Amino acid sequence: MAIELPDNVVVSKLDELASWCRKNSLWPMPFATACCGIELMATGASRHDLARFGAEVFRFSPRQCDLMIVAGRVVMKMLPVLQRIWQQMHEPKWCISMGACASTGGVFDTYAVVQGIDRFIPVDMYVPGCPPRPEQLIQAIMDLQDKIQREGTIMGDEFSTQARQQPKRALVELPIIGRPSAACVRGTYEGLR
Amino acid sequence: MNRPHEVAQAILSRCQGATTSSFRDQCRVQVPAEHLLDVLRYVKQEAGFDLLVDITCVDYLHYRDATERFGVVYLLARTESAERLTLRVMLSEPQLELPSAVPLWEGANWMEREVYDMFGISFQGHPDLRRILMPEAFTAHPLRKDYPLQGRGERHNFPVLTRAEA
Numbered sequence A: 001m002a003i004e005l006p007d008n009v010v011v012s013k014l015d016e017l018a019s020w021c022r023k024n025s026l027w028p029m030p031f032a033t034a035c036c037g038i039e040l041m042a043t044g045a046s047r048h049d050l051a052r053f054g055a056e057v058f059r060f061s062p063r064q065c066d067l068m069i070v071a072g073r074v075v076m077k078m079l080p081v082l083q084r085i086w087q088q089m090h091e092p093k094w095c096i097s098m099g100a101c102a103s104t105g106g107v108f109d110t111y112a113v114v115q116g117i118d119r120f121i122p123v124d125m126y127v128p129g130c131p132p133r134p135e136q137l138i139q140a141i142m143d144l145q146d147k148i149q150r151e152g153t154i155m156g157d158e159f160s161t162q163a164r165q166q167p168k169r170a171l172v173e174l175p176i177i178g179r180p181s182a183a184c185v186r187g188t189y190e191g192l193r
Numbered sequence B: 001m002n003r004p005h006e007v008a009q010a011i012l013s014r015c016q017g018a019t020t021s022s023f024r025d026q027c028r029v030q031v032p033a034e035h036l037l038d039v040l041r042y043v044k045q046e047a048g049f050d051l052l053v054d055i056t057c058v059d060y061l062h063y064r065d066a067t068e069r070f071g072v073v074y075l076l077a078r079t080e081s082a083e084r085l086t087l088r089v090m091l092s093e094p095q096l097e098l099p100s101a102v103p104l105w106e107g108a109n110w111m112e113r114e115v116y117d118m119f120g121i122s123f124q125g126h127p128d129l130r131r132i133l134m135p136e137a138f139t140a141h142p143l144r145k146d147y148p149l150q151g152r153g154e155r156h157n158f159p160v161l162t163r164a165e166a
Ligand code: SF4
Pocket: A034, A035, A036, A037, A071, A072, A073, A098, A099, A100, A101, A102, A106, A129, A130, A131, A132
């Protein structure tokens, strides 16, 4: 059945329309804890101009953001804060892990530094580098935009697939020590869940 | 009278068991724990070392020739003449207690909390001896030499948030 459409009408799917809107207005939550934060600021500033990708509106309230950019190392005292901020952000939301430290702990293989935030929160895009150049972060944002366009749905069904529920790198056994000992901090942060 | 090595000699004559040494003109005095508060009061109120620059600690576990485990170090300065004096107190387990220097210097408060947090030395009479760097529920003292660099798993011990829980 053919329908005559006027020239100024485009036919699309609702999912794609929603994804198109979302991907072009990512509002970042700058979780900048260390030197990578400086590059994050440079990315938002005039020379690299993140506004070209619709992601220049850095908000310091997680309620207003949909993209968390973790830039820098996260220590074990900071991780509950990171998780709470992540939970406070509204769906749909995404996370970029910027730099070696946020992704793996980097050179800081010590008792205080979390060895990659993806052990404890879901991460969509990793940016390698120490620190990554602004171009790399922009590339990550463009790739994330592609990803949102590719698999986004208006109801956020892509977030509830089975594959997305797997904790990526959560450790069951520790390389040197075995199972985490009773000398632990769990329990203190009960209110988190 | 107030030159650091003269002060050191005065400490030696006042306090049984103290020893002194110097390195490149920097004067160091080692005092027994029970005399610490007296010595601190003397150097502040009579010898004029009015600035407590730092309190820190060294763990001498496996250190060559060491007989005691910890050395708590008090770095003092005399603001009038820019002279410095180092006091050191040796401690061994299980007696890891020292009198607090907070009654003499308010600024000792956070420094002692840091030494307590990192080495587990407890300061008697401190107004608020809590951990200052590590989370309150942390149980170890991470700058001790027998604590592994990568911890005992504390950094891995958090709830894992998946997409559905967010
Ligand atoms: S990855 Fe490098 S630049 Fe980034 S926070 Fe770590 S040390 Fe700093």
